[in-house]
Structures are given as C-alpha cells and as structure tokens.
Amino acid sequence: MPRPDTTPTPSPFDVGPGAGLRVGYVTKMYPRFSETFIVNEIRGLERRGARIEIFSLRAPVDTRFHAALAQVAAPVRYVPRAPRASDAWAALAALHDRLDLRELPAGVLADLLAADPEDAVQALEVATVAHDTGLTHLHAHFGSVATTVARLAAGVLGIGYTFTAHAKDIFHESVDPEDLRVKLAGARAVVTVSDHNVAHLRETFGPAAAGVRRVYNGLDLDEYARATAPRLPGRVCAVGRLVEKKGFTDLVDAVALLAADGSDLHLDLVGTGPQEAELRERVAAAGVAGRVTFHGPLPQDRVRDVVARAAVLAAPCVLGTDGNRDGLPTVLLEAMALGTPVVSTPVTGIPEAVHDGETGLLVPPGDAAALAAALGRVLDDDGLGVRLADGARSLVEAEFDVARTSRRLMEVLRAASSSPAEARSAA
Structure with a gap:
C-alpha cells in the first residue's frame, strides 16, 4: 500500500532549513494527552521542511485527543511488542x-544481546522501518525506554541518535545513572528543557x-494569542496530572485559608490522576x-478557555x-501567553x-500559607495582575515561541544527522 504524502503545508515559518532531513521520532506512547509539547515540536519541525516518521512503542490509552493532532503530517507506526529472546x-x-549484518560492530551486537528482549525486538523493528523509509536520524523523547530503543536501532543502522531529557527521566528514583550516562555519551547531541x-x-x-x-518547549503563539x-x-485555575509533584494538596489548603479569610474565590482543577480521591477528601x-x-x-481548546478566563x-x-519533579510545566507558559497571571514555586526550571x-509570583514549595497570600495579592490587585501578565507575554514571545524553539532544535538535528564530527563541532 502506498505511503501517504507527508509533505508539510506551507506556513509563515521560514520553510527550507529542514529540506532533506528525515527523522524518526521514537516515543514511548503517541499521542499522549499530557504531552502536547511533543505535538507542538513536531508541527514546528514540519513547518520548517523536516520529514518525520513517528514510532510509538506503546498503544495510546487516552480516550480523548487534542485537535492539534490533526495538524501533524507525520505517519505513526505502532511498534510490535515481543518479549521473548527468540523474537x-x-x-x-x-x-x-535488507542489510549485511556481518559488518555489524561487535559492540552493537553485544548491546542487543544485553538488552531486554522486548526492547531489542522493538529496536530491530524501528531499524527495519527506518532503513526502508530512508530515515537519516533518530530522535527520542525522554531518556528512558524510547532512548533505549532509539540508541539500539541507530547502532544497527550506523546512524546517529539524539534525545530530549525532561524531568522524570532525570530525577526520579527509578533512573539508573549508569544507563543514562551511556545514553548521554553515545548520543550525537542531547537537548533538555531548561538551564536547570x-x-x-x-x-x-x-x-x-x-x-x-x-531548547525550551515552544508554543504556537497564533493559537495562544493574549486573551481579550x-x-x-x-x-x-490549576491544570495537570493529579500527582504529588504538582503540589495540589497545598493548593487545596491555600483555597481553604483564603475562604476562611473571607475571600470569594473558586478553584477550577483540570486533570486526572492517582491523587484524585485524596484531593477530593481533602477538599471535603x-x-x-x-x-x-x-x-x-x-x-486543549477547553483547557485554553479555562485558563484564559481565570484571574x-x-x-x-x-x-x-x-x-x-516538574521540568518547566507547559501550562505555565500557556497561561503566560494568554495573559493570565501565574503563581508558582522555584522548582527546577520554573524560575527561568x-x-x-x-512575570509572575514565586512562593516556597510546600508552603500553603505563602501560596494563599500570593494568590490573594493577585486576586485583590488588578493592577498587579496586568503588570505580571504584560511581563509574562513579553518573555514568552522572546523565548518560548515555537518558531524560535523549532529553529534551534532543527539546527541540532541537522548537525547530528550529518556526521559525528560535525555534530560535535556544532555542540
């Protein structure tokens, strides 16, 4: 069956720098409801002329999808899972x-033999498709299983791989430092989402x-124009998975403190997750x-409306x-673009x-009283909210416009897909 035409539609972006660049994007799961930043990134690269194939190592489990997915031209391939060594x-x-594997470097074969059989099978499947479709480079999101598979597949083909490191794949207690060290050292380039x-x-x-x-995660500022x-x-309002790192228990406590102090406020909490029952009990x-x-x-359009209407x-x-911990929550950038004042904490990349x-107010993490005071300041002082919103929008336009961030990522990918020497010289 003929492959669909994935030529990107012309756009106001300076299309052209990505011409000839064919990248396989390796993800653990695509699409994922909470990972809008990957969709934004792929759209930005396609507007610059990159041809992308998406590999998803797991089938999606989300029952809702964002409308922006329809604007991604790249085909998605769901990579079969086979857990046996014989596979x-x-x-x-x-x-x-397809390839003369007699010339496969000994280290690559050793890596395949040492890998989890499921990862090895998926890597070989990615390598097969990448070879057949003429991909010149592999890029993974998160330094966990997606990068494991991308690294193995790239080794088999003799091409380069890169990956984007986020937060859980760096900071979580489950991260194997030696495994991450090997991936960092073997990649032709690594990007991450904050200076922190x-x-x-x-x-x-x-x-x-x-x-x-x-390379910061970028926003399409045409879609996130300042709300009127x-x-x-x-x-x-607050948006995110209902998990510990989001600090929503502190937010509930802050709402209770403000209500007890006579503030007429209402919290719109958007998201789902394992902490939902606990949060509902805390609210009650x-x-x-x-x-x-x-x-x-x-x-995404409903989230945008909730954020745009919030004080x-x-x-x-x-x-x-x-x-x-969070890296730099995309919803913070979205609120700043929309002109909604933000209150957050100085965790990881947030102060950037x-x-x-x-451009907002920062309070110590875990301090519900300080959070309540900061929220109260914004709710009670319209002038403060406007000043913070003005500063935030200016910063987003200067640093987080996807037209800018996709250009920076394109430069990384072009250098990394050329040769190891050129990739190192561009670093």
Whole structure:
C-alpha cells in the first residue's frame, strides 16, 4: 500500500532549513494527552521542511485527543511488542534480508544481546522501518525506554541518535545513572528543557553530558494569542496530572485559608490522576467542596478557555518523595501567553520563566500559607495582575515561541544527522 504524502503545508515559518532531513521520532506512547509539547515540536519541525516518521512503542490509552493532532503530517507506526529472546533473533534475521549484518560492530551486537528482549525486538523493528523509509536520524523523547530503543536501532543502522531529557527521566528514583550516562555519551547531541536541567546533567555526569544544550518547549503563539475576554473575578485555575509533584494538596489548603479569610474565590482543577480521591477528601474535610470544581481531563481548546478566563493560574510544584519533579510545566507558559497571571514555586526550571514580581509570583514549595497570600495579592490587585501578565507575554514571545524553539532544535538535528564530527563541532 502506498505511503501517504507527508509533505508539510506551507506556513509563515521560514520553510527550507529542514529540506532533506528525515527523522524518526521514537516515543514511548503517541499521542499522549499530557504531552502536547511533543505535538507542538513536531508541527514546528514540519513547518520548517523536516520529514518525520513517528514510532510509538506503546498503544495510546487516552480516550480523548487534542485537535492539534490533526495538524501533524507525520505517519505513526505502532511498534510490535515481543518479549521473548527468540523474537529478537527472528527480527534480526528479517533485518539481515535488507542489510549485511556481518559488518555489524561487535559492540552493537553485544548491546542487543544485553538488552531486554522486548526492547531489542522493538529496536530491530524501528531499524527495519527506518532503513526502508530512508530515515537519516533518530530522535527520542525522554531518556528512558524510547532512548533505549532509539540508541539500539541507530547502532544497527550506523546512524546517529539524539534525545530530549525532561524531568522524570532525570530525577526520579527509578533512573539508573549508569544507563543514562551511556545514553548521554553515545548520543550525537542531547537537548533538555531548561538551564536547570543542563546544569544538573553536567554536574552529575561530567564529560558524558558536556554537549547537552537547552531548547525550551515552544508554543504556537497564533493559537495562544493574549486573551481579550473578561476574566472571572476570584477564579483560580490549576491544570495537570493529579500527582504529588504538582503540589495540589497545598493548593487545596491555600483555597481553604483564603475562604476562611473571607475571600470569594473558586478553584477550577483540570486533570486526572492517582491523587484524585485524596484531593477530593481533602477538599471535603476543609469544607470548601462548593469552591472547587474537578473538571477531569479536558481537550486543549477547553483547557485554553479555562485558563484564559481565570484571574490567576496556580502551579505550586514540589519535589516528590520519589525524586520526581516538574521540568518547566507547559501550562505555565500557556497561561503566560494568554495573559493570565501565574503563581508558582522555584522548582527546577520554573524560575527561568516565572521571574518573581516581573512575570509572575514565586512562593516556597510546600508552603500553603505563602501560596494563599500570593494568590490573594493577585486576586485583590488588578493592577498587579496586568503588570505580571504584560511581563509574562513579553518573555514568552522572546523565548518560548515555537518558531524560535523549532529553529534551534532543527539546527541540532541537522548537525547530528550529518556526521559525528560535525555534530560535535556544532555542540
């Protein structure tokens, strides 16, 4: 069956720098409701002329999808999972029909034999498709299983791989430092989403991370134009998975403190996750059930509307007990673009976007009283909200426009897909 034409539609972006670049994007799961940044990134690269094939190692489990997915031209291939060692040998034999694997470097074969059989089989499947479709480079998101598969597949084909490191794949207690070191050292380039992450990786992994560079997640500012509709007085919103690192227990406590102090406010909480039952119980125990709406997961256009109409967005992120933490939440950038004032915490890369008193307010993580005070300041002072929103929009336009961030990533991918020497010289 003929492959669909994936030629990107012309756009206002300076299309052309990506001409000839054919990249396989390796993801653990695509699409994923919470990972809009990957969709934004692929759209930005396609507008610059890159031809992309998406590999998803797991079938999606989300029942709702964002409308922006329809604007991605890249075909998606769901890579079969086969957990037996014998499947790896069968996959290797199938690939041998296309490539002379007698010249496979000994280290690559050793890596395949040492890998989990399921990862090895998926890597060989990716390598087969990449060979047949003429891909020149592989890029993975998150330094976990997607990069494992991309690294193995790239080794088989003799091409380069890169990956984007985020947060859980760096900080969570489950991360194997030696495994991550090998991936950092073997990649032709590594990008991550904040200067904080760059510093952490370089300090932790030394020379293996010397070439890591920061490329922020970008927003399409045509879609996130500054909102003009009236904001709802007293309306606080928060968006994210209902998990410990989001700090939503502190937010519930802050709402209770403000309500007890006579503030007429309401919290719109968008998202779902394992902490939902605990949060509902906390809301009820605090006597603020009438002041909190649990919306569950919403599509991107609905989230945008909730954020645009709110008087303030709260992102009270904390360091999880398992080491997990946010990198730089996309919803913070979205709120800043829309002109909604933000209150957050100085966790990981957040202070690179939220400059206290200039583009938002920062409070200590885990401090519900300080969070309540900051939210109260914004709710009670329209002038402060406008000043913060003005500063935030200016910063987003300067640093987080996807036209800018996709250009920087394109430069990384072009250099990395050319040759190891050129990739190192561009670092």
